[in-house]
Amino acid sequence: MIKKPKKYSVFSLVRNALSYHENWQPAWRNPEIKKNYDAIIVGGGGHGLTTAYYLAKNHGIKNIAVIEKGWIGGGNTGRNTTIIRSNYLWDQSAALYEHALKLWEGMSQELNYNVMFSQRGVMNVAHNLHDVRELKRRWNANRLNDIDCEWLNTEQVKKFCPVINTSPNIRYPVLGATLQRRAGTARHDAVAWGYARGADAMGVDIIQNCEVTGINVSNGNVTGIETTKGTINSKKIGVVSAGHTSVIAKMAGIKLPLESRPLQALVSEPVKPVIDTVVMSNTIHAYVSQSDKGELVIGAGTDGYNSYTQRGGFNIVEDTIMAIVELFPIFSRMKMLRHWGGIVDICPDASPIISKTHINGLYFNCGWGTGGFKATPGSGWVFAHTIANDQPHALNAPFSINRFSSGELVDEHGAAAVAH
Amino acid sequence: MLLINCPYCGEREQEEFSCGGEAHIERPKNPPELSDDQWADYLFLRQNIKGLQFERWNHSFGCRKWFNVARNTATDEILAVYHIDEKPPQLESNDPITPCGEPKIGSGNFSTTKK
Numbered sequence: 001m002i003k004k005p006k007k008y009s010v011f012s013l014v015r016n017a018l019s020y021h022e023n024w025q026p027a028w029r030n031p032e033i034k035k036n037y038d039a040i041i042v043g044g045g046g047h048g049l050t051t052a053y054y055l056a057k058n059h060g061i062k063n064i065a066v067i068e069k070g071w072i073g074g075g076n077t078g079r080n081t082t083i084i085r086s087n088y089l090w091d092q093s094a095a096l097y098e099h100a101l102k103l104w105e106g107m108s109q110e111l112n113y114n115v116m117f118s119q120r121g122v123m124n125v126a127h128n129l130h131d132v133r134e135l136k137r138r139w140n141a142n143r144l145n146d147i148d149c150e151w152l153n154t155e156q157v158k159k160f161c162p163v164i165n166t167s168p169n170i171r172y173p174v175l176g177a178t179l180q181r182r183a184g185t186a187r188h189d190a191v192a193w194g195y196a197r198g199a200d201a202m203g204v205d206i207i208q209n210c211e212v213t214g215i216n217v218s219n220g221n222v223t224g225i226e227t228t229k230g231t232i233n234s235k236k237i238g239v240v241s242a243g244h245t246s247v248i249a250k251m252a253g254i255k256l257p258l259e260s261r262p263l264q265a266l267v268s269e270p271v272k273p274v275i276d277t278v279v280m281s282n283t284i285h286a287y288v289s290q291s292d293k294g295e296l297v298i299g300a301g302t303d304g305y306n307s308y309t310q311r312g313g314f315n316i317v318e319d320t321i322m323a324i325v326e327l328f329p330i331f332s333r334m335k336m337l338r339h340w341g342g343i344v345d346i347c348p349d350a351s352p353i354i355s356k357t358h359i360n361g362l363y364f365n366c367g368w369g370t371g372g373f374k375a376t377p378g379s380g381w382v383f384a385h386t387i388a389n390d391q392p393h394a395l396n397a398p399f400s401i402n403r404f405s406s407g408e409l410v411d412e413h414g415a416a417a418v419a420h
Numbered sequence: 421m422l423l424i425n426c427p428y429c430g431e432r433e434q435e436e437f438s439c440g441g442e443a444h445i446e447r448p449k450n451p452p453e454l455s456d457d458q459w460a461d462y463l464f465l466r467q468n469i470k471g472l473q474f475e476r477w478n479h480s481f482g483c484r485k486w487f488n489v490a491r492n493t494a495t496d497e498i499l500a501v502y503h504i505d506e507k508p509p510q511l512e513s514n515d516p517i518t519p520c521g522e523p524k525i526g527s528g529n530f531s532t533t534k535k
Contacts, residue, residue, distance in 0.1 A: 246468035257464035259441070260493075305422075305439035308470045309496050313421035315435045348464050404464045405456040 028200035037065045040234040043241035044068025046077040049195035050380020056202035059388035064204045069211045072196050073189035076242050079342035080373040081265050081299035085122045085183035089138050092398040092410045094145040100378025113194030115186045122183035122278040127172035135178045150179045163330050172284050215252040222361040238363045238387050243343025245366035257404050258345040261302040262312035266339040270294030284323035311341040344369050349409040354396040425501050428483045440476035443488045470494050474508045
């Protein structure tokens with residue numbers, strides 16, 4: 001029997017303070033692996049954990065294992081720049097990301113876990129006539145999809161974010177921006193921990209440090225997986241392994257339209273509050289926000305070649321910093337503290353694949369590329385539906401693997417506010 | 421950053437090059453005869469290997485010529501550089517021990533000039 005975890009509250013905080021915070025319970029169990037599960041999720045990142053959580057909560061499938069090669073919060077969930085928004089151009093993407101944004105809005109309460117979701121607004125800056133036209137088009141598309149979005153002119157941009165350089169004499173002057181006020185940031189690893197705790201409380205087994213080495217298929221049906229901790233049987237397997245999806249797919253003889261590339265990010269030394277929103281620029285490809293600790297969180301573009309090394313080239317960092325310093329001269333003397341890379345799986349149309357495969361019981365949720373974090377709850381929601389019912393949810397039906405044969409691509413390259 | 425030994429110009433920084441993706445993908449001879457799946461396979465599906473990959477590079481800020489590179493995507497180690505019309509060389513790469521394991525040597529910046 002699963003012991004329900006203690007609810008976090010101000011009283012539990014006081015109670016634990018009296019014992020010097022030495023008696024907090026672990027947020028989730030460290031269970032023994034069973035031989036059989038109703039469903040196995042490969043990959044214990046945000047998307048995998050939300051999938052398990054919603055399978056248990058919405059579909060009553062509770063005998064689930066989440067298999068994670070490393071540790072919870074150690075992959076791309078803990079490596080992104082935590083930006084959450086839903087201002088996508090195309091209807092299919094807008095619906096999916098907006099569903100996710102609505103789940104973000106109630107997440108801390110639902111999970112009884114503070115994910116520090118902060119709706120501080122995301123501003124997408126235009127630097128030339130083309131940007132202005134593209135962003136205004138997207139602003140109108142968003143309004144048609146009931147997604148909040150505003151257009152700011154240069155003066156309004158300066159008023160909303162005073163540290164930005166709006167001089168007309170810089171190489172890429174600020175000509176305006178779109179603003180989604182409901183967008184913002186969240187504490188990324190808390191999201192993984194919160195969903196891990198929530199799933200665990202419903203009986204999901206979270207198995208860390210366990211690597212998948214093979215997928216067993218018999219007569220076109222999936223029967224289980226081979227791992228470094230032995231064989232585990234299940235008739236339903238959902239693969240949510242981000243950058244390593246192609247590696248897992250190869251075990252089942254499936255070829256996917258994915259390319260895995262390093263995506264870098266870096267944070268500065270912590271300073272007093274200086275920027276209270278998220279600023280993104282497509283043209284000069286940089287984005288910046290400030291964490292609750294005071295560090296500037298800066299994201300770059302992907303490196304231009306396939307790699308699984310979790311580090312990229314220094315030239316990308318240099319380009320990003322150049323862009324940030326021109327846009328924010330006030331940051332020019334700040335020191336950067338940490339820098340890392342994550343491996344992102346990019347689809348040719350920069351949209352995800354949330355789909356069944358030709359093997360019965362084998363499902364893939366991948367191809368989120370550089371922008372998966374914002375979709376975490378929505379992705380798990382629709383993927384759980386797909387696994388439980390063996391057919392896609394209305395929201396992820398357009399994101400089937402078959403779109404590459406039918407030609408019905410959801411082309412979000414550039415349309416998604418930043419280039420992928 | 422990678423150091424790439426352009427077969428025409430010698431060793432230069434990666435910033436001068438653009439990667440053209442997986443090499444040795446042959447354009448189908450009779451596109452109208454292909455099924456949608458076969459055409460999707462040619463256009464979109466990629467091996468995306470973790471380990472030894474053969475890929476095309478273009479020295480776009482140099483001689484602007486195309487050539488092939490054999491690189492281990494698990495370590496970024498460049499193992500061979502060869503001409504665009506050559507067949508891939510027989511190579512032993514330092515592949516990860518398990519299918520999705522991590523390589524022993526980690527991910528450093530490697531030069532193409534091998535001893």
